[in-house]
Amino acid sequence: MRRPGAERVRPRNATGETGAGAAASLGVRARCEHRSCRNGFIISAPASPAPAHTVAYGDYGLVVVSNRLPVDFVVDADGNEGWRSSPGGLVTALEPVMREADGAWVGWAGVADREFEPFENDGISIVPVPLSNEELERYYEGFSNDTLWPLYHDVIAPPSYHREWWESYVIVNRRFAAAAAMVAARGATVWVHDYQLQLVPAMLRGLRPDLVIGFFNHIPFPPYGIYSQLPWRKQIIEGLLGADVIGFQRVADAGNFTRAVRRLFGYTTRHTVVEVPTQNGELRRVVATNFPISIDVAGFEEMAGRPEIQARAREIRAGLGNPETVMLGVDRLDYTKGIAHRLKAYGELLAQGRLDIENTVLVQVASPSRERVATYMTLRDEIELQVGRLNGDHSSISHTAIAYLHQAYPREEMVALYLAADVMLVTALRDGMNLVAKEYVACRVNNDGVLVLSEFAGASDELKQALLINPHDIEGLKDAIETAVRMPAKQRRKRMKTLRKRLRQNSVSDWAKAFLDDLTGRAAVEPGVPDTLITKLREVAASERLLVALDFDGTLAPHVDRPEDARALESARTAVMRLVALPETRVAFVSGRALVSLEQVAEPPESVLLTGSHGIEMKLDQPEISLNLLSEEIAQLASLAEILDGIASKAEGAWVERKPAGFALHTRLVPAPTGLALQRTARASVQGILPSLSVLEGKNVLEFSVRSGNKGDALQQLRAYTQATSVFYAGDDVTDEHAFAVQGAGDLSLKIGQGFTVAGNRVRGPEELAEVLALLADFRAAQAGALDRARS
Ligand SMILES: O=P(O)(O)OC[C@H]1O[C@H](O[C@H]2O[C@H](CO)[C@@H](O)[C@H](O)[C@H]2O)[C@H](O)[C@@H](O)[C@@H]1O
Numbered sequence: 001m002r003r004p005g006a007e008r009v010r011p012r013n014a015t016g017e018t019g020a021g022a023a024a025s026l027g028v029r030a031r032c033e034h035r036s037c038r039n040g041f042i043i044s045a046p047a048s049p050a051p052a053h054t055v056a057y058g059d060y061g062l063v064v065v066s067n068r069l070p071v072d073f074v075v076d077a078d079g080n081e082g083w084r085s086s087p088g089g090l091v092t093a094l095e096p097v098m099r100e101a102d103g104a105w106v107g108w109a110g111v112a113d114r115e116f117e118p119f120e121n122d123g124i125s126i127v128p129v130p131l132s133n134e135e136l137e138r139y140y141e142g143f144s145n146d147t148l149w150p151l152y153h154d155v156i157a158p159p160s161y162h163r164e165w166w167e168s169y170v171i172v173n174r175r176f177a178a179a180a181a182m183v184a185a186r187g188a189t190v191w192v193h194d195y196q197l198q199l200v201p202a203m204l205r206g207l208r209p210d211l212v213i214g215f216f217n218h219i220p221f222p223p224y225g226i227y228s229q230l231p232w233r234k235q236i237i238e239g240l241l242g243a244d245v246i247g248f249q250r251v252a253d254a255g256n257f258t259r260a261v262r263r264l265f266g267y268t269t270r271h272t273v274v275e276v277p278t279q280n281g282e283l284r285r286v287v288a289t290n291f292p293i294s295i296d297v298a299g300f301e302e303m304a305g306r307p308e309i310q311a312r313a314r315e316i317r318a319g320l321g322n323p324e325t326v327m328l329g330v331d332r333l334d335y336t337k338g339i340a341h342r343l344k345a346y347g348e349l350l351a352q353g354r355l356d357i358e359n360t361v362l363v364q365v366a367s368p369s370r371e372r373v374a375t376y377m378t379l380r381d382e383i384e385l386q387v388g389r390l391n392g393d394h395s396s397i398s399h400t401a402i403a404y405l406h407q408a409y410p411r412e413e414m415v416a417l418y419l420a421a422d423v424m425l426v427t428a429l430r431d432g433m434n435l436v437a438k439e440y441v442a443c444r445v446n447n448d449g450v451l452v453l454s455e456f457a458g459a460s461d462e463l464k465q466a467l468l469i470n471p472h473d474i475e476g477l478k479d480a481i482e483t484a485v486r487m488p489a490k491q492r493r494k495r496m497k498t499l500r501k502r503l504r505q506n507s508v509s510d511w512a513k514a515f516l517d518d519l520t521g522r523a524a525v526e527p528g529v530p531d532t533l534i535t536k537l538r539e540v541a542a543s544e545r546l547l548v549a550l551d552f553d554g555t556l557a558p559h560v561d562r563p564e565d566a567r568a569l570e571s572a573r574t575a576v577m578r579l580v581a582l583p584e585t586r587v588a589f590v591s592g593r594a595l596v597s598l599e600q601v602a603e604p605p606e607s608v609l610l611t612g613s614h615g616i617e618m619k620l621d622q623p624e625i626s627l628n629l630l631s632e633e634i635a636q637l638a639s640l641a642e643i644l645d646g647i648a649s650k651a652e653g654a655w656v657e658r659k660p661a662g663f664a665l666h667t668r669l670v671p672a673p674t675g676l677a678l679q680r681t682a683r684a685s686v687q688g689i690l691p692s693l694s695v696l697e698g699k700n701v702l703e704f705s706v707r708s709g710n711k712g713d714a715l716q717q718l719r720a721y722t723q724a725t726s727v728f729y730a731g732d733d734v735t736d737e738h739a740f741a742v743q744g745a746g747d748l749s750l751k752i753g754q755g756f757t758v759a760g761n762r763v764r765g766p767e768e769l770a771e772v773l774a775l776l777a778d779f780r781a782a783q784a785g786a787l788d789r790a791r792s
């Protein structure tokens with residue numbers, strides 16, 4: 001999803017500065033976008049940084065931002081430098097999504113005091129963000145992993161609160177926001193991940209109001225009683241509310257978040273929607289809901305079916321002495337994972353003779369994690385002491401009770417371990433999801449094996465056929481382990497089949513799609529006119545002077561392949577005719593088309609006000625179109641025509657539309673990748689020769705104009721001209737967002753179809769719009785009738 005941008009930028013020398021300062025220090029050519037700031041295209045969350053007045057655009061239509069990149073920079077014992085897969089479930093989940101998406105991944109390279117150029121890794125564009133050693137200590141090990149991590153995991157360990165850690169967290173979040181702002185194309189989708197970067201959404205919105213911003217929290221969000229301990233509890237929530245959609249693993253997490261918003265800010269929340277008041281007195285709607293993360297199920301199944309991995313699984317079992325039961329635990333060495341509880345239960349089962357050392361073994365992978373954080377150092381000592389004691393107490397010369405592995409294994413080896421294990425033990429005290437549980441289920445392609453799963457791991461919401469346990473209840477845990485070991489084959493298969501079926505319903509691609517569809521508004525729109533919209537139509541119909549302003553293509557008229565064939569639906573036309581006949585009611589068509597072309601296809605009734613070429617042309621109750629080009633602009637038009645004609649001639653189906661103040665390159669009829677490539681070439685060529693031209697991106701169309709304008713400006717002019725007390729505006733394209741953005745209280749904005757929007761209402765297509773216009777005409781006529789009766 002790489003999109004053509006003003007300039008390919010590299011976030012080198014990131015200093016944490018924002019806006020113009022950051023752009024300048026990064027050596028990026030900056031462009032002024034005062035209009036979008038003035039219009040409040042999307043307003044920042046309260047107390048977020050002021051919108052920047054200088055914006056540079058990058059290349060990428062999708063940008064993922066997370067603390068960890070999929071690869072860490074490493075130096076081996078011989079001083080050889082290289083990259084290796086980084087730890088944790090976030091990377092496991094996002095890697096396959098990003099390989100499909102052709103987006104950019106902004107993150108830290110896992111090493112302090114080093115800067116790296118952006119690079120490609122395994123089909124993913126990597127944009128490294130540097131951290132100093134002090135920031136590593138304060139932002140990552142300190143605030144992220146010794147304040148937020150324990151606080152968000154039910155204070156299993158006591159969180160530490162230090163002001164200098166918080167200051168570092170703010171600085172680093174600002175740097176990540178600046179880096180994302182530099183690589184995101186205009187209007188791009190930026191998906192920020194996890195607790196390390198909770199301030200990024202609002203910071204990014206301040207820098208780039210044009211972006212669609214999502215946030216996903218991979219770890220739990222704590223109940224208010226715990227969250228409220230945090231000295232910076234308000235700032236964190238303000239940071240998150242900069243996003244359009246905030247995703248959580250579990251329903252309970254989303255509920256905890258919205259409760260904290262209500263308690264701390266008093267904002268209204270309706271189901272999953274938080275209404276955030278903006279600086280101009282309007283409401284921004286932020287969605288906070290659950291999207292349980294998953295794994296690449298088909299990918300794990302495929303690996304589990306590979307003969308060499310199955311052979312490795314047999315080798316592992318043989319190496320363990322081919323016991324009857326192999327039990328497995330796989331965790332980062334983290335106090336949230338409940339490793340100590342698991343070992344205690346296992347030790348007691350051995351001590352009581354309920355498990356026999358001759359035919360049982362526990363393989364515990366405890367991969368190194370956060371090794372410089374004191375709590376983790378202590379944990380390692382405790383676990384290794386416990387393992388040592390258990391082995392000392394229970395192992396025999398030929399059989400070891402626990403095979404303890406303080407190592408990180410590649411994915412193939414993980415799959416072999418899952419295949420080798422009869423029982424999987426996931427005993428987390430609190431865990432956002434726990435992908436290990438899902439990976440085990442995916443790999444059990446023979447439908448055998450038992451999963452013992454903590455109810456405090458997010459995975460337990462979906463994997464209900466596992467043996468669900470409370471890890472604090474050691475007796476219950478012991479019973480579950482024994483049940484798992486002795487479970488009859490038939491019951492094992494039945495449970496595992498159900499688990500696998502459930503898992504396949506939500507693969508990681510489904511998770512990403514669900515989140516991004518919600519974020520970008522691509523989710524299906526229901527047919528019909530919603531009741532809430534009908535209520536608002538009644539309200540707007542009662543206004544003293546009403547302006548009904550309508551986009552044409554895709555709104556009054558369904559989209560067609562040839563622009564000259566577009567015609568308004570008959571039902572829409574009828575409704576427009578009724579509206580223009582009503583008192584104190586003006587109708588306007590607001591189109592991106594040249595006015596001459598709009599008049600040809602729309603055949604507007606005489607009193608309809610017209611604006612074309614995105615507001616550059618106007619025809620307001622007079623026969624002439626107002627637009628006078630300077631001689632310099634006419635010369636620019638000639639060069640532009642030459643460039644775009646040359647580009648369009650390279651692909652069948654692409655064409656150039658002539659407009660009074662510019663040209664539009666249409667790519668609707670060429671395959672999407674070719675269309676994108678043509679647009680990218682056009683942008684670069686025009687940029688090189690005519691850098692001052694304004695560029696507007698629509699659905700499969702790229703427009704260049706020698707004079708700038710947009711539908712927001714056009715709507716403001718129409719409002720002033722008609723002195724309307726309320727404005728109804730409907731449109732389907734991204735260019736209509738400028739118009740929605742200038743609407744205020746007492747107006748009604750209506751998005752037609754899918755796609756991200758700032759409009760307050762949405763219907764499915766032109767048929768629904770025609771219904772809406774007919775209803776508006778009914779309500780307005782009834783209002784006029786009532787007034788007449790009152791007067792007489
Ligand atoms: O980056 P680290 O500090 O080394 O930690 C590794 C990752 O751990 C956490 O993973 C979480 O995400 C998983 C996928 O959503 C989820 O299954 C698990 O329950 C979470 O704990 C952390 O959230 C990541 O940011 C870290 O990269």
Ligand SMILES: O=c1ccn([C@@H]2O[C@H](COP(=O)(O)OP(=O)(O)O)[C@@H](O)[C@H]2O)c(=O)[nH]1
Pocket residue numbers: 087088089090092330331332365367407408409410411414433434435436437439
């Ligand atoms: O030696 C190891 C240990 C773990 N993992 C992977 O690390 C991830 C752990 O994710 P999970 O959600 O279970 O926990 P997290 O570590 O993110 O808290 C899973 O994909 C594991 O397969 C791995 O690749 N090698």
